[in-house]
Amino acid sequence: MTSSRIDAIIGIRRRRVSRSRRRTPVLEGIAVVVGAIILIIAVIGPWIAPYSSTIVDIGNTLAPPSAAHWFGTDATGRDVFSRVLTGARTTLGATFIVLAVTIVIGVLVGTVAALVGGVVDEILMRVTDIGLALPSIILALGVAAALGPSLTSTVIAVSATWWPGYARLIRSVVREVREAEYVTNATSLGVGRLRLVFRHILPNALDPLYVQVSLDVSSVMLVISGLSFIGVGAQVPSAEWGASVASAAANVTTGWWALVFPGVAIAITGIAFNLIGDWLRIRTDVTLKGGAK
């Protein structure tokens, strides 16, 4: 009998544990496997691609999927399958760079704001408010415009607009952890501040971070590929998934495969990481109650 059942029986008001907690996570297991495969592809993609993703082949444009070309060829004769494989590195690489930068900045700002408090906290919070006030694609457009269209400027732009959310998240979690008993105990034992942060506070703040990162893979990827689609991010002839979709748009009626497969890649990646994030959230939820909100 789980503790939640006992609680329900004795009438203690507790939020009911989601049912999916108790069934075997088949779907999530698949998601983890898919996610892992995608990550591997992102790393080794260009090396295992059967064809080049950039060299055009005018004689073979818009060939439908076949044994030779699993995903067919696009308007300039390039093998779509190879482009998808190669593009994985570009799209996901950019995504994870953004997330990494965002995490670093967010954790830094959030921790400082939470621990130092006072005026510093207020100022940092106003800054994050401003960051959160705009849809990030618009802000990213502005920054990308300032820096010129390229994947690099997109990465910078999206990072610049994404960190406020993490700063807020970390700040809220750190504040909660700071009040926790084991921290006050450690403090009373004379544990130094820095040690306190790294050994005691941060490790416990990581749970919501994992959840948020997993869920954000999809969102960030959508922004990056979206910006590339517009033409502000990865430039032609990059195999980045968003850019691929854009270049396929003109010929969508004659060669649906060039459009469909990169988009499917984005969708599957997003779904896989969302499932992982959801599952992580459910697993860490009991400790998270009332926390990072």
Add this chain to the structure above:
Amino acid sequence: MSAGNDVLLAVRDLRVSFGTGDAATEVVHGVDVTVARGQRLALVGESGSGKSVTARAVLQLDTDATLTGSVRLDGEELVGAAPRILRSVRGRRVGLVFQDPLTALNPVMRIGWQIMQPLLIRGVSKREARMRGIALLERLGVQNAPERFDDYPHQFSGGMRQRVVIAIAVIAEPDLLIADEPTTALDVQVQAQVLALLDEIADERGMGVLLITHDLGIVAGFAEHVTVMRHGAIIETQDVDSLFASPREAYTRGLLGAVPRIDGDSSVRLLSVDEIAVAPAGAAGAAAASAVAAASALADSDQGNPA
């Protein structure tokens, strides 16, 4: 205290389990409860004894609970009854008073609206429902009832909120009132007021009352009969005087012995229930004897004392 012979509520061999398949857990194991018309029954037990579950099972309020056995209200079988029938019983023939008035009231709806609901859904006109609601609030001791009728729950104190909860429970004039730990979340003084109120209302309307509680103190002054539960099963059932004077079961003795007395010897350690139940011999036996004596004295002193 009218002592009708009509049986109002007859629960027989009730089993309640939660979960399905392998995870199914039986929480109430074949329980019998009887409440006669106009009678007061206290269902007593510790946390986890299954008393709340049993009470809620009457109205089938736990949607994930599986019930077997029989629950007859005025002879009508409720287990397995059509939802339509259950809905007609709820509120109209059985009223439920909740434990925590803070969470039992909808924070974004005016209390007047909440009080009127049991009537409105039965076709009573809004004007009449409002009149009856205000009158009931006044009867329950709420000052300025007409103005306060349109207030929100957060504008009331705990005791007042509980009055609102009681109003919701009795406005449709049910025959049976189930009060699930109605005073647990309240201050001691307010507890007394609320219990007195329940007493009066039940009297006035000739309602049967099923009082769920772990607090033996309020049982003594309120109930006529007592059923003791433990671990999902009935331990014993007696009328209140006999129970306090000569409890049949060791567990009951233990429960009584565990109640602190204001004039008790503070140097004598209160007994835990398990001690009594498990080892009646020897030193514990002597302690048990003294606990029983203390309990009897408690019963005596509470006799003429309405809670």
Add this chain to the structure above:
Amino acid sequence: MIRYIAKRLGLSVVVFAGLVVLSFVLVQILPGDPARTAAGRNATAAQIAAERIKLGLDQPLVVQFVKFVGRLLQGNLGTSVVTHRAVLADIVQVLPSSLELVVCAMILNIVIGVPLGVFAAYRRGKIADAASRILILLGAALPVFWLGLLLQLLFSSTLNWLPLYGQLGFGQHVRSMTGATTLDALLQGSPSLFWSAIVHLVLPTVTLSASFIAVVARTVRSSMVTTLDSDYVTLARATGASEFRVVVRHGLRNALIPISTIIGMQLGWMLGSTVLVESTFNRTGIGAYTVTAVLQNDLYAVIGSILTVGIVFIVANFLVDLLQLWINPRLRAGLTPRAPRMTPQPLIAAEVAS
């Protein structure tokens, strides 16, 4: 209550101020020399220098900033280097078309998202819940720009049910009064034009709203799950109310608090997402305008767009703050502080860690 309003208003002002600063910074770092652009391509160094003084670019940054703010407050967003018209005028012309699309998408969003979420919450753990959650997952993970193209492919090219792009049929014209095609058609009194405008709105609306529906449904589901577990819902049930009444009349009102928050934010996000939808469907609007401006390095147009979307976002959120006062009586009494909007904002859609 006054304190609450004042606080939210203050926050809005602060955010707007931040936006202004941000815009100014962007203006400074954007490549290209405004003086040179203004002086023309064949200008001499002396002429460029003169332009620089004329535009006040030789002044210290702070002074420039103050002038910038001054101009902004007068509604002067600069001149587009492409259209050579005032940016404000350009934006005012294209914005209504976007708003038209966003309003339609928002209506669809609420009409589908809320019931879906309620249904999933009510049938929590059953197959219907799982099915809804799969739909929600799909909606959140599909790229908006891709979905638009797919829908075009399917419903237009293949099935021929709906028009491929544009806001009106080929060769149809409407007198532009508000800028929103549907309204203009109505004002002109032409039912056929109105119908054509509506038909042309279908695919873009579905495309734009798909991912947002997912988020709303998710939020609704999760807040309804909490609500349905609460004591007052059980009490409502105990009074004999029908399940429908319990869920909708007693339960939903409470869930409206977080739901209205998210919908308010989505208004701004939707407007931002128009950059991905309008070009696909060849619609005029601030999205298409911004994209063009960025690709053509039209500095002031870009800044103007950012500011406009920002203002819409701020205003929408402030209105939602006011709405919360109506929904939540505890706020009126100054009791519960509003939950901070702090989760990393999804952009086109996707997760809100609710």
